[in-house]
Amino acid sequence: MLQVTLVVALNTYAFGQDDVSIARVSSGRQTVAAMANPSVSLILLEAEWMTLYEADCPPNAPVLITRNLTLRGNAARPTTLNLNFLRHKVRLCLG
Numbered sequence: 001m002l003q004v005t006l007v008v009a010l011n012t013y014a015f016g017q018d019d020v021s022i023a024r025v026s027s028g029r030q031t032v033a034a035m036a037n038p039s040v041s042l043i044l045l046e047a048e049w050m051t052l053y054e055a056d057c058p059p060n061a062p063v064l065i066t067r068n069l070t071l072r073g074n075a076a077r078p079t080t081l082n083l084n085f086l087r088h089k090v091r092l093c094l095g
Contacts (some may be wrong), residue, residue, distance in 0.1 A: 024074070028056035031071075031081070035090060036063045044074045051082040057089040066093045 023034035026046040034043045036058070057063065073079030 026050075028052040032056045032058075032063060032090070035065060035069065038067065041067065041069060043069065043071045045071060045079045045081060046074050047079070048073075048077055049080050049082070051084050052086055052089075053084060054086065054089070057086065062089055062091045064091050064093050 021039060021041045022044060023030070023037065023040045023042070024044045024046055025031045025034055028051055031043060031045070031050060031052060034040045071081065
């Protein structure tokens with residue numbers, strides 16, 4: 001089985017704290033919630049290492065992403081997002 005690990009390069013950003021299209025996350029549950037929120041277009045990963053678990057995802061249906069969505073690191077080192085062999089939990093769709 002193939003394991004997919006997404007390494008997000010550090011990018012500098014200057015956005016307002018109250019910009020609703022940006023979600024600052026530090027856990028897998030927050031990341032999945034931001035992915036599911038259609039008003040979020042940028043997810044800033046505040047931790048250097050983050051793992052998504054089955055319990056972080058909705059139990060009955062996958063999170064459908066039908067928009068442009070950027071995940072960006074915000075650490076001094078590259079950020080790693082471990083998708084932890086999750087299947088059928090997040091689905092990229094045509095918007």
